[in-house]
Amino acid sequence: MSLDKSALNQTKLRWGELDEDDGEDLDFLLPPKQVIGPDENGIKKVIEYKFNDDGDKVKITTTTRVRKLAKARLSKKAVERRNWAKFGDAVHEDVGSRLTMVSTEEILLERPRAPGTKVEETKLPGDNLAQLGKGGAVLMVCRTCGKKGDHWTSRCPYKDLAPQPEGFIDKPAAADNAAAAAGATKGAYVPPSMRAGAERTGGSDMRRRNEENSVRVTNLSEDTREPDLLELFRTFGQVSRVYVAIDQKTGVSRGFGFVNFVNKEDAERAINKLNGYGYDNLILRVEWATPRSN
């Protein structure tokens, strides 16, 4: 929009209607802007001069109160989230004590070494250490449950019930209380089954919960990896292991894998929900796995 300047000058100048960029900016005629404060009370004054709509020079004093400290400003939603009930390991935390926590959940992604790589085996002459184990099944003592000659520690059916690392930062205080109540000396080991909240089952009939509840997933796309499977299955319950079969030569997925659940019911729900589920343009097949032979 362009104004007829001569007409404008005949009446009063209407500065406010002038375009900023047409070179008619007369602000340089005005005294500079002044800022006073903020003082110790957080009061800040800004004095500036402007032309008003009628072309008169006016002084504008703005008084504001500023925050003394730049305190984090929470959005309404963030405030709302702070009121949510804590869940998981965080239920033992005081309200508002910590906003985030590291998950203590441990999930095994089976990838001992990159597919296609070989272990360098350097055998020293006269090294007969391997022979020592021959015919000596007694050497095979599970470090978790103590059973001899049945399985190695890593295959222990009670592996999931193994002690948590001592002094763990997120260990609920309840465990310590239970130890004290049981008359144990301070710092003494409390078996998981004896800790507060552990379900009491008949001693000999502990619930097996490791290699069981194995679910086979077939018709996976080539680029589905273990983390993808974990993401897909963890919504049904605690997953203890995820495995995707990889061709050792080519390194590509063989299109099937396994997911182990801690709880059988969760595995069952996953099978019901995910069998026939479309994933990466393929229809998944999800069913119970037959135990691996070994």
Place this chain on the structure above:
DNA sequence: TATGAGCGA
């Protein structure tokens, strides 16, 4: 196409 690697006291 189709039921898993690896390590030992």
